[in-house]
Amino acid sequence: YSSSVAMQGTMLGLVVTTGTETFFGKTAKLVESASHVSRFQKAVMAIGRYLIYISLALVAVLVSAEIYRQAPVFQVIEYALILTVASIPVAMPAVLSVTMAVGALALSRMKAIVSRLDSIEEVAGIDVLCSDKTGTLTQNKLTLGEPVSFSDASVQDAVLAAALASPIDDRDAIDLAVVRGLSDEGVLERYSQKKFIPFDPVSKRTEAEIIDPDGALFRVTKGAPQVILDMSTPDADLRRTVEAKVDAFAKQGDRTLGVARSSDGKHWVFLGLLPLFDPPRDDAKDVIADANRHGITVKMVTGDNIAIGKHIAATLGLGGNILSPDALVEGTEEGELDAASVHQIGEADGFAQVTPAHKFAIVKALQKEHHLVGMTGDGVNDAPALSQAEVGIAVSGATDAARSAAALVLTAPGLGVIIHAIEEARRIFERMNSYAIYRITETIRIMVFVVLTILFYNFYPITTVLIILLALLNDLPIVTIAYDNTWLSPVPTQWHMKRVLALASTLGSIGVIETFGLLVIAMHFFGLTRAQLQSLIFLKLVVAGHLTLMVARTRQRFFRPPYPAAVLLAAILGTQSVAAAMVGFGLFVAKIPWVDVGFVWAYALAWIIVEDEAKLIVYRLLSDRQRRGASQRDAELPDNQNVSTVGDQRRIGGP
Numbered sequence: 056y057s058s059s060v061a062m063q064g065t066m067l068g069l070v071v072t073t074g075t076e077t078f079f080g081k082t083a084k085l086v087e088s089a090s091h092v093s094r095f096q097k098a099v100m101a102i103g104r105y106l107i108y109i110s111l112a113l114v115a116v117l118v119s120a121e122i123y124r125q126a127p128v129f130q131v132i133e134y135a136l137i138l139t140v141a142s143i144p145v146a147m148p149a150v151l152s153v154t155m156a157v158g159a160l161a162l163s164r165m166k167a168i169v170s171r172l173d174s175i176e177e178v179a180g181i182d183v184l185c186s187d188k189t190g191t192l193t194q195n196k197l198t199l200g201e202p203v204s205f206s207d208a209s210v211q212d213a214v215l216a217a218a219l220a221s222p223i224d225d226r227d228a229i230d231l232a233v234v235r236g237l238s239d240e241g242v243l244e245r246y247s248q249k250k251f252i253p254f255d256p257v258s259k260r261t262e263a264e265i266i267d268p269d270g271a272l273f274r275v276t277k278g279a280p281q282v283i284l285d286m287s288t289p290d291a292d293l294r295r296t297v298e299a300k301v302d303a304f305a306k307q308g309d310r311t312l313g314v315a316r317s318s319d320g321k322h323w324v325f326l327g328l329l330p331l332f333d334p335p336r337d338d339a340k341d342v343i344a345d346a347n348r349h350g351i352t353v354k355m356v357t358g359d360n361i362a363i364g365k366h367i368a369a370t371l372g373l374g375g376n377i378l379s380p381d382a383l384v385e386g387t388e389e390g391e392l393d394a395a396s397v398h399q400i401g402e403a404d405g406f407a408q409v410t411p412a413h414k415f416a417i418v419k420a421l422q423k424e425h426h427l428v429g430m431t432g433d434g435v436n437d438a439p440a441l442s443q444a445e446v447g448i449a450v451s452g453a454t455d456a457a458r459s460a461a462a463l464v465l466t467a468p469g470l471g472v473i474i475h476a477i478e479e480a481r482r483i484f485e486r487m488n489s490y491a492i493y494r495i496t497e498t499i500r501i502m503v504f505v506v507l508t509i510l511f512y513n514f515y516p517i518t519t520v521l522i523i524l525l526a527l528l529n530d531l532p533i534v535t536i537a538y539d540n541t542w543l544s545p546v547p548t549q550w551h552m553k554r555v556l557a558l559a560s561t562l563g564s565i566g567v568i569e570t571f572g573l574l575v576i577a578m579h580f581f582g583l584t585r586a587q588l589q590s591l592i593f594l595k596l597v598v599a600g601h602l603t604l605m606v607a608r609t610r611q612r613f614f615r616p617p618y619p620a621a622v623l624l625a626a627i628l629g630t631q632s633v634a635a636a637m638v639g640f641g642l643f644v645a646k647i648p649w650v651d652v653g654f655v656w657a658y659a660l661a662w663i664i665v666e667d668e669a670k671l672i673v674y675r676l677l678s679d680r681q682r683r684g685a686s687q688r689d690a691e692l693p694d695n696q697n698v699s700t701v702g703d704q705r706r707i708g709g710p
Contacts, residue, residue, distance in 0.1 A: 094180065094445075095173040098550040099151065102491055103144060105556060106498045110142040113506045120510055137519045138505060142498045146530040150537075151487050157537040158483035166467035167476040174462035176487065177445045178480035181351060181429040182547040183421050185406075185414075185440075188357035188367060189228075190468055191431055191450055193333040197232035200309055200330035203300055205293065211238055213327030217314045220263045220277040223248055232331055233277075233312070254278065256358065256410055256436050264320075274317045280328060283313030287325035297328065304330040305362030308370070340371045342470045349477065350546035353470070355405030356414060356430075364407035374404030380413040392416060397423050414440035427547065429473070432457050448473060484548045485541040489608040490533065492559045496607065497529060497600050499563025504570045514585065516574060521593045521644065528634055529600050532626035540617040542609060558673050562603060562666055569662045570595055573655070586645035590638040591655060594647075597634040599659045601627040606666045610674055613667050 114135045121131040155172040162169055169175055189195050202210045214236045221230035234240060249272070250264035260278025267273065276283060280301045284294060297313075304311045309330035315323040343353050355373055357364050364377040383396040392400070400406075400420040406413065414430065418440050421428045430437075430444035435456035441447030442460045449461035451468045458464050465472050508516040517525070573595050577588055604627070605613045619627075637644055639652050 094550055095151075095176040098176075098491070098552065099148060101550075101552050102147065102495065102555075106142065106144055106495060109499065110139050110502055113502045114139050117506050117509060124513065134515065134519060137522050138502065142502050144494050144498070146526075146533075147490070147494055150490055150530070150534055153534050154483060154486050154490070154537040158479060158486075161479055162476050165475045165479065166465060166472050168464040168466065170458070170462055170464060174446060175480050175483050176550075177427065178429070178463060178477055179484040179544075180427045180547045180549045181446055181477055183352050183354060183426040184346065184429040184470075184473065185354045185356045185417060185421075185431065185444075186470055186473075187431045187433070187450065188355055188359065188364075189333060190433075190452070191336075191470055192339045192355060192367065192371060193335050195228050195333060195468070197228045197331045197333050199232045199236035200304070200332055202236070202327055202329045204327035205297070206324050206326060208324075208326040210327065213314045213329065215242065216275040216316050216326050217277040217312060217329055218243060219246055219248070219265050220261050220275040220314070222251055222253065222261075228333075229312070229331065233329060236329070258282070274320050275315070276317075276323070277312050277314045277329075280311050280313035283315045283323075284325060287315050287323045289325060293325065297325070300328055301360075302362055304328070305360050306366060308332060308363060308366040310359050310363055335367060335370055336469055338469065338471055342474055343371055343373060346470070346474055348545070349474065351474075351477065354403065356409055356417065357405070357407050358409055359407055361407040364405055368405050376402065376404040377407050378403045378405075379408045380406050380417060381408065383416075392420050392423075396420065400424075401426070411436040411439060415443055418443045427549070429463075431473075432461070478543060481544045481548050482541045485544065486536050486539050486608075488548075488550075488555065489539070489541070489604070490536050491555055492562070492607040493533070493600075493604045495556065495559035496562040496566060496603055499560060500566030500570065500600075500603075501525070501596060503563070503567045507567070507571065508574065515589070516592045517589050517596070521589060524637075524643070525593060525596055528597050528630045532601075532630045533604070535620070535623045535626040536604075536608075539608060539620045539623045542611075542617055554677050557677065558607075558670060561669055561673050562606065565662070565666050565669055566599060566603065569599065569659075569665075573658055577651075581651060583647065583651070584645065587647045590644045590647050591651060593644065594634050594638045594652065594655050595659065598631055598655060599662065601631060602659055602663045603666060606663060606670055610670075612671075613663065 117138070118131055118135050122128070152172060155175045158175050159169040159172060162175070169178075186192060199214075202213050204210045204213045214233065217233045218230075218237060221233060226234065234243070237243070245268045247266045248263050249266055252262040254261045258278070259282045260276050262274060262276040264272065264274050276286070280297065284297050287293075289297070301311050309332050312329040312331065314326045314329060316326055317323045346353050353373060355364060355368055355371075355377070357367075361377055361379055365375055368374060368377055378399065380400070383392065383399060397420040400417055401424040406417060409417070414432070414437060418428050418430055422443075422445075427446075428444045429446040429448055430440045431448045431450050432438075432441045433450050433453040435454055437457050438460040441449065441457060441462075446463055447461040449457040449464045451465050453461070453464070463473075463476060505516055508514055570592065574588070574592060577583055577591050581587075581591075583591060605619065608619065609615070609617065635652050635656075636642065638647050639649050640646065
């Protein structure tokens, strides 16, 4: 139960010794070993490398051809440099960062604060959520049941001892429930607390040194029943009776405190058991079902015993496979588990009787099963698991240490906050994914077209000034994609780079054919000068670029929901109007007839139908290939390990 007081004491220098090594020394080691690499950084680097390699290869072809034709060297180098700079996605980190920053603001309104921006992309990919029980799945509103006393002590004697073994100030939910169980709370004023040792997750108990009204000194302790019972050196009958009572309370969902008293601090008398009931949150069962519909498996993680864990899990519909990690992670506090233990942890519905080292090992085991893990916690003892998980989640009321280790900090209780945050993160991811496809498409469209035109026609289809203007008109308004309406993925998302590159390369290749076709038509039928042809191509690249974004931003037909946000549509139409005005009125560029401006618009609108159909074909082919791969993997697995449905989609990254 509550460890916040102990953790705060630790920060002030309190050390709880467990044998020859302190618990907090172990925690520090686990925090140091906790690490993972951001998927967002990997994706940005992969996209950047792909575009740079394409750009450098095409520039090399361009420079070689121009030198062979004995073109002016400095002119070739200048054009090659500008073309390279324009094609490299220098704006991509900024656009993606703005998208995540806007998303972080939206998440904060949902009572979920992001500690680092790139964690948003990881929140979108969570497929296993390890949730603590108290305050997240339950209300953390404890009520004291009917205590059971032993050793000739009365029920009130046991309750009084437990109340005296509580801190005087900053009482938590457990301490308050115990104090309220006194028939007269004023009796506490007759005693003075000389010393108090707070709870820690290793000793699993609190202890206080008390002076009674007569001035006599004695000690009281409360905590995990098995710990308190062992301190009392019970006989066999007492042990059987106490264990039977604890099991009976656990089966009805009550957590139990053991209480003992000692006159000398060495010989303890077991006074009784105090059952405490923490009812499930009213929305917990529905939220868990909603998480499952989103492709997220919720695993309960609690320090309570297995019987309590199974009772709560059954009430919330979590499943009955609740394990104690003791046997699985014994002697493996660094989280290195054998394959059998890793598999058992992956198959479990939840875990009971866990320690901080267990949490850390559970996270690492799930990661070995290729899951992207979210882990909740509230104390410094949870820091290793929060740091190791892709998404550490500090729940409402967490300590500063937990917040520092977490990627997501909740300011409202309950699991629903996390699910809402995951939904918003998936929308943010889709916006970033759409921009990535658009950016790659545009680089391929511009670079390949320019190089082919120079090779075949010995003609620069766009000037260096127009290249700079094109980059500005394409990249500046695209920042508004951070506000776009988007599709909500029904399964966890991740960067599926083969799909992104395949779709972008297809759209980019179509764009090359489309632009080359317009150039040929204009050269043979429009009677334009070379400068006017450059203006025409400039307008075409601006118009077609943003129309391609309309195709890339959705997996449906571009004219179906979700429709583009008003701010994105306004930015696109604004830049289109600026480009049209520039070429129509001859501002900074050669003027072309307005009828040609209208033709470019009609031409680009016609080709968007072709691009949209190609997009659907690519998605269909990739989905068929994914399903065939999943079926083949299932055929190679034992019957009880088939994962081709939702579970496999989670690992792959969606349909």
